[in-house]
Amino acid sequence: MKSPHILGRRLKHRGALALSAALLLCAAAATPALAQLGHAAPGQIGLQTPVTPIADEIHTFYNDILTPIIVVVSVFVGALLLIVIFRFNEKANPTPSTLTHNTLLEVAWTILPVLILVFIAIPSFRLLDHELVIPKTDLTVKVTGHQWYWTYAYPGGGFDFDSYIVADKDLKPGQLRQLAVDNEAVVPVNKTVLVQVTATDVIHSFTVPSFGVRIDAVPGRLNQTWFRATKEGIYYGQCSKLCGEDHAYMPIAFRVVSDAEYAAWLVDAKKKFSSNPLPRYAEAGLAAVKN
Helix, strand or coil: CCCHHHHHHHHHHHHHHHHHHHHHHHHHHHCCCCCECCECCCCCCCCCCCCCHHHHHHHHHHHHHHHHHHHHHHHHHHHHHHHHHHHCCCCCCCCCCCCCCCHHHHHHHHHHHHHHHHHHHHHHHHHHHHHHCCCCCCEEEEEEEECCEEEEEECCCCEEEEECECCHHHCCCCCCCCCCECCCEEEECCCCEEEEEEECCCCEEEEEHHHCEEEEECECCCEEEEECCCCCEEEEEECCCCCCCCHHHCEEEEEEECHHHHHHHHHHHHHHHHHCCCCCCHHHHHHHHHC
């Protein structure tokens, strides 16, 4: 039988290891060292690099509030479990205490979780309010989900187009597998974009992590959200709702460009998508992906 002194030292050592691992996990989550702009990198831990004010708020909420609370609670509960395992097992504590309750501990055990939830709820409600209250917008893009592709409509430009995944065999150098699309949505940088989202068949979910945007596309319902990208680049997302067998093959790609580039694209897009309408049916899209 090992002495209580040795058990205590082992307990402290394991507790220190657990705390170190938790702190490393916290630091990794808070520091996206492998992050790349617009999409996740292999092995990345944490959220994608934010490029909108809402995404910045989400990162602050996640890194500065949620992650520390989760780490502290996990370490605390883990330490309690270790204490119970090593100090109150049958060998170390052959004569158990007859104490059945402690009023102070029971009150603390009830009140502390409530206080933690209130502490989390206040900034989360503020964040939800910023997401849902749409400011004055500069541009509207209507997004329609289908099985399994997206349609982007520019009401101000008077055209729309379908966006399909690029099949693996058709990928060009620099294009990302299962994220590249044949037609990217284009928006100007530093402009507030209103996104109206719906679907024609089943429920999809329009998600672009770098924008901090995730909203359901529901048939018969027009949901809306907004973003204002502050950096040029290509930003990818995917449907995040299990919408069917090809759910994984309907990526989202937004290209954020300067005002001049957007004006030039708008002129070309009006000609291209007005004179060469793309196939509208899911079967045609699936055939293009699978062939």
